[in-house]
Amino acid sequence: MLKAFADFIVEKVLKLDLHSRLGDSIDFFIYDTLKIILLLSIMIFSISFVRSYFPPERVKQILGKFGGLGAHFMASILGVLSPF
Known part of the structure; x- marks a missing residue:
């Protein structure tokens, strides 16, 4: 899901080829940024839930x-x- 979204941004919005160096680099950056933000959000929510006890x-x-x-x-x- 995140990978497809990152591919969509690079191909359709930025109009870059995914197989070029620049396109692949930007795709990797967008995908990893989204993944890190999602994982941090899940961790912070979980830790806040546990701390409430x-x-x-x-x-x-x-x-x-x-x-x-x-x-x-x-x-x-x-x-x-x-x-x-």
Whole structure:
């Protein structure tokens, strides 16, 4: 779907040949830009959804149950779940 859209932009809008160096480069740039924006949007939405279940008070409560190495391990697990 994204590839077809990128091909459409390059061929129909910009009127470039997809098999030329310039056309292929612009097609690659448009396709990868769209793909990165889509993946970032999905990641940000997912992380925001997960973080809604882990407010700072709950994280402090969970980490308060552990001590020493266990606390570091749990902190790293919670950091993976909610990196932002």
